[in-house]
Amino acid sequence: xxxxxxxxxxxxxxxVILFGLNWGISFLWPQPIIQNxxxxxxxxxxxxxxxxxxxPIFTVxxxxxxxxxxxxxxxxxxxxxxxxxxxxxxxxxxxxxMSPINVHINRMPVAGKISYTKYxxxxxxxxxHPKSSTENERTTIVAKMKDGTEILFRQIAGALxxxxxxxxxxxxxxxxxxxxxxxxxxxxxxxxxxxxxxxLVKIGDITKGGKTIIAEL
Numbered sequence: 020x021x022x023x024x025x026x027x028x029x030x031x032x033x034x035v036i037l038f039g040l041n042w043g044i045s046f047l048w049p050q051p052i053i054q055n056x057x058x059x060x061x062x063x064x065x066x067x068x069x070x071x072x073x074x075p076i077f078t079v080x081x082x083x084x085x086x087x088x089x090x091x092x093x094x095x096x097x098x099x100x101x102x103x104x105x106x107x108x109x110x111x112x113x114x115x116x117m118s119p120i121n122v123h124i125n126r127m128p129v130a131g132k133i134s135y136t137k138y139x140x141x142x143x144x145x146x147x148h149p150k151s152s153t154e155n156e157r158t159t160i161v162a163k164m165k166d167g168t169e170i171l172f173r174q175i176a177g178a179l180x181x182x183x184x185x186x187x188x189x190x191x192x193x194x195x196x197x198x199x200x201x202x203x204x205x206x207x208x209x210x211x212x213x214x215x216x217x218x219l220v221k222i223g224d225i226t227k228g229g230k231t232i233i234a235e236l
Contacts, residue, residue: 023124025184025201026072033068037061071123071203079126079196079229083165086128086216086234087195088226089172090208091121097218102211105135105161106171110211111218113233115226117206125185125200126229128210129170129236131162133191138183158185160199168236171211174200196229212236 022030044057079087096114117123139157156176163169174183185200193199202208210233212218217235220226226233 021074021076022069023072023074023201025182025203026069030065030069030072033065037065071119073122074124075122077230079194081130081195082232083130083195084236085232086170086210086212086236087126088115088228088231088233089125089128089199089210090115090117090202090226090228091123092117092208092226094220094222094224094226095207096209097220097222099214100211102171104137104159104171106169106211109214110171111214111216111234112209112211113218113220114207114209117202117208122228123202124198124228125174125202125208127162127193127195127197127199128172128233129162129164130193130195131164131170133160133187133189133193134163134169135159135161135171136185136187136189138185156183158183158200160185160187162193164236168213173209173211174202175207175209176202 041057041061045054048054092115094113095116096112098112099109100112102108102110137159139159158174159171161169161171174185176183182203183200187193187199212234213236219232219234
């Protein structure tokens with residue numbers, strides 16, 4: 020496991036702050052029990068923030084006929100819906116909610132060329148709010164597969180997640196499982212599939228980004 024670049028500066032600054040606080044407490048409250056309590060709380064808090072930025076090491080099992088989960092989290096939506104921004108047609112939508120304890124890397128569900136990207140500023144409703152898909156800050160990305168099928172996926176900010184990062188641009192070719200973005204402190208990713216795709220997960224299932232098979236295409 021390694022640490023994601025999005026967290027390195029934050030973790031360094033946080034370490035300096037916590038060290039300074041504990042150093043100051045050692046002068047203000049010389050009692051060992053109080054100092055030990057602050058040390059334990061500081062370590063626990065630092066480890067909590069540290070795990071937000073972890074990068075698990077594994078080998079992606081690539082398969083052109085399968086769609087992999089773009090994020091760690093829990094499946095909260097499976098429904099047929101209209102995708103009005105780019106595809107402008109009915110699709111099967113699968114949504115994954117990322118909690119603060121999940122890995123926050125977003126991975127390519129399929130291999131393909133990026134045919135569309137767009138950032139939308141917006142609100143910070145809780146990620147499971149029905150209007151979060153259309154009103155929250157979000158980034159829409161579309162990948163065109165070798166056979167011409169386009170898969171749209173959308174990073175959505177939530178009440179805590181106010182930093183969406185995406186690292187792709189139109190025309191770029193990526194492999195299945197490649198990192199395309201990062202959402203700090205949890206949120207949601209929506210995936211829009213063709214109507215004939217066979218969804219293999221159900222509401223409440225736990226997913227692992229780049230590992231869990233979401234659907235067969």
